[in-house]
Amino acid sequence: MSFSGEQHPGVESPPSEANGFRLNHTMLRIKDPQRSLAFYTRVFAMRVLRKLDFEEMGFSLYFLGCLEDDERIPEDAGERTVWTFQQRGLLELTHNWGTEEQSDFSYHDGNTEPQGFGHLCFSVPDLDAAIAWFDANDVTYVKRPEQGKLKDVAFIKDPDGYWLEIVEAARLADLGR
Known part of the structure; x- marks a missing residue:
């Protein structure tokens, strides 16, 4: 039998009418x-x-x-x-x-109050190499992988201040255990 998703309160069986949605x-x-x-x-x-x-x-x-x-x-x-x-x-x-011509214009990043949208996530093949690449490109960090309680996960900002989570999938096997 193949994996069909975790079961939690509120999870419903997918209706056939939604087959093919992505x-x-x-x-x-x-x-x-x-x-x-x-x-x-x-x-x-x-x-x-x-x-x-x-x-x-x-x-x-x-x-x-x-x-x-x-x-x-x-x-x-x-x-x-x-x-x-x-x-x-x-x-x-x-x-x-x-x-782009309005010096005082900016969008809400979703992480300042009132919070809403949080971040996008990019999976990278090698987190250490990605961090070196970000450093070489003067990327702004919210959190480096060695900081805080959640190790091996970085957060950077894009030019509009949106947060981007950076992970290496192979390092996350024990996440949430």
Whole structure:
């Protein structure tokens, strides 16, 4: 028998009507696309898969993903849009035009009061190498892996102050035990 999920109060059996549903992307609002795109493409090697502009509403969407080198992405814009919305684990950066020119403008990071959104998480193959890479790229830390009670987990900030959790899966086998 295959694993079908942990059971806790409130967990219900998935209805057949929801078969095939999947989480496609998470969206963050960003102030300056040039700064945010540089961060995510340089520091995390993410690729911009699709940009969609909505001129009448004054905003742009950037869909980013961490892809395998041999992954085939459609060249045609329409086909790539469909392909993008079929993926898992993408990051959508939403830029409301003009915010980059407002010196006092910022988005709520979800971790200051009132708390809400917490963080995104990136799994890395080697946490020590990732920390050295972040240090070389002057990344801002919330928590280094050796700090606090939760060891082997780091938290950094992106250009808009959103928290990014950094983990190496192999180090987490005893987490929560």
